[in-house]
Amino acid sequence: MLILTRKKGESIKIGDEIEIFITEIKGDKVRIGISAPEHMKITRTELYLTVENNKEAVDKVDLLKVFQLTKNLYASNQEEKEEQDED
Known part of the structure; x- marks a missing residue:
């Protein structure tokens, strides 16, 4: 397992096609956005x-x-x- 620390506005790339964005942090909740090809199930x-x-x-x-x-x-x-x- 890989554990990373990210701040609001930062992202993580998985391969060439997937990017995970940190869009908001409120208390103990983190809102993320995921950019991935349409054929991938999320x-x-x-x-x-x-x-x-x-x-x-x-x-x-x-x-x-x-x-x-x-x-x-x-x-x-x-x-x-x-x-x-x-x-």
Whole structure:
């Protein structure tokens, strides 16, 4: 891990295509700007981890069970409609 100290207005280059700018410092918060090619994905770590966790959860879903539940709910709703129509 590389640790650098930067002041407001200074930047860091990563390779030829990425530059990270320090735009503002307020208390314990630092606002940064990132200049990178459009094809590069830039995501906050907490958002990245949420997406990854959701992918894992989706992989564990049994689609056949979901289909059966949906089918049962639809049938149940149809029966309720028919009963209401009879009243």
